Amino acid sequence: DTAVSQTPKYLVTQMGNDKSIKCEQNLGHDTMYWYKQDSKKFLKIMFSYNNKELIINETVPNRFSPKSPDKAHLNLHINSLELGDSAVYFCASSQGLGGTTDTQYFGPGTRLTVL
Amino acid sequence: QKEVEQDPGPLSVPEGAIVSLNCTYSNSAFQYFMWYRQYSRKGPELLMYTYSSGNKEDGRFTAQVDKSSKYISLFIRDSQPSDSATYLCAMTTDSWGKLQFGAGTQVVVTP
Numbered sequence: 001d002t003a004v005s006q007t008p009k010y011l012v013t014q015m016g017n018d019k020s021i022k023c024e025q026n027l028g029h030d031t032m033y034w035y036k037q038d039s040k041k042f043l044k045i046m047f048s049y050n051n052k053e054l055i056i057n058e059t060v061p062n063r064f065s066p067k068s069p070d071k072a073h074l075n076l077h078i079n080s081l082e083l084g085d086s087a088v089y090f091c092a093s094s095q096g097l098g099g100t101t102d103t104q105y106f107g108p109g110t111r112l113t114v115l
Numbered sequence: 116q117k118e119v120e121q122d123p124g125p126l127s128v129p130e131g132a133i134v135s136l137n138c139t140y141s142n143s144a145f146q147y148f149m150w151y152r153q154y155s156r157k158g159p160e161l162l163m164y165t166y167s168s169g170n171k172e173d174g175r176f177t178a179q180v181d182k183s184s185k186y187i188s189l190f191i192r193d194s195q196p197s198d199s200a201t202y203l204c205a206m207t208t209d210s211w212g213k214l215q216f217g218a219g220t221q222v223v224v225t226p
Contacts, residue, residue, distance in 0.1 A: 041201060043216040056213055090158050106158030
């Protein structure tokens with residue numbers, strides 16, 4: 001069974017479109033995250049939710065909007081896509097707040113290409 | 116200047132050699148340090164974590180932290196081709212899950 005799953009795996013779209021990426025975890029964790037990994041492999045946190053409450057909200061364009069319908073799901077909606085949004089987006093989850101010895105488990109990633 | 120610096124490599128070593136990876140950081144408030152391994156087209160997975168200066172060993176892996184020099188290292192003994200991956204260091208100041216990652220070092224272990 002996949003612990004953290006994301007859909008879709010690949011997403012190719014035109015500039016200006018709106019798209020969503022979905023994430024689900026079956027680990028019973030309380031906290032979920034979205035990360036962006038750019039072409040140079042640099043991984044940067046975007047958001048985190050703990051029990052459906054927004055905990056971390058990094059400086060990202062407000063075209064990005066996370067939504068957590070329940071503890072097991074965290075979706076990412078992106079409006080008006082731009083070329084610079086092309087990246088791999090990773091979802092992750094952790095039992096607690098994930099900062100210290102609380103392991104973050106990553107999904108397989110969604111490779112977004114904006115043309 | 117990034118808070119966490121890591122040489123992107125690639126680092127190519129023959130099978131059986133010791134792989135030595137390191138990161139430097141500028142924020143002295145970082146208290147917790149982790150190493151993640153990421154295979155191509157996969158998500159990162161946690162290898163090791165530590166929160167104090169000194170060494171921590173787990174099988175073929177040794178993590179080392181020197182807070183006075185703001186320097187962390189990961190050593191892989193008896194490297195195998197299956198160790199070929201990108202290794203990312205990560206660190207945080209607090210319990211809120213806000214990890215700062217290095218850029219990752221690509222390691223290639225040749226048979």
